Amino acid sequence: MSRRFRLAADRFDIVPLRDALLDDRAGGYASFEGWVRDHHDGRTVTGLYYEAYAELAQREGEAVVDEALARFDIIDACCVHRHGDLAIGDLAVWVGVSAAHRDAAFAACRFIIDEVKARVPIWKHERYADGDAGWRHPDPAER
Amino acid sequence: MSVRLSVLYFASLRDATGRAEETVMCNADDLRGLYESLRERHGFAFPVERLRVAVDGAFARWDDEPREGSEVAFIPPVSGG
Secondary structure (H helix, E strand, O other): OEEEEOOOOOOOOHHHHHHHOOOOOEEEEEEEEEEOOOEEEEEEEEEEEEEHHHHHHHHHHHHHHHHHHHHHOOOOOEEEEEEEEOOOEEEEEEEEEEEEOOOHHHHHHHHHHHHHHHHEEEEEEEEEEOOOOEOOOOOOHHH | OOOOEEEEOOOOHHHHHHOOOEEEEEEOOOHHHHHHHHHHHHHHOOOOHHHEEEOOOEEEEEOOOOOOOOEEEEEEEEOOO
16 A cells, blocks of 8 residues: 655646545545645735655654544545645645545545644745745644 | 754744754753753744654654654644645
């Protein structure tokens, strides 16, 4: 079994990731794509950079997906997160879940992206149109 | 009792220190004390309550004792996704 959480240094194709989740027992599949948008808190974003503590991010990301498999009635799940430089419109994170029924697929997909955002050691460095740039270190309330 | 360990810095903590890693001689009783001494030296903005700590690639507890030869990482608030 390939790892269910992966860091990707370059753009990746979601078609084979989805194909890997296909299963005769599955009646539903839910996915989430997180994209780089052009604004944050009213400021124009021109690009960003994700830094990861790779060793711990891999371990914690895997733990998140394992928790989803234990907590929800799903068949399989996978999450891939980019690191490095990304442009506006780029795919930053992808989550896919297969399950017998849609409720569990949606719930697990939501759980995985929320937990990844809250726990996995990846940091976003945003560049703004006014020439400023900075790391995002949100309070829990901001997430 | 002093132990030699390496500390990894990420994101704004790396900006504050100007380096991704440093070797330190640690006299603190626990990882909280290690962070406090480095916060004083480098002027980190975050109080310890805002961070998590990891040792050798796994999350650890602030009251864990610093270990000789270990790799400690301070984890500022994350922003993936």
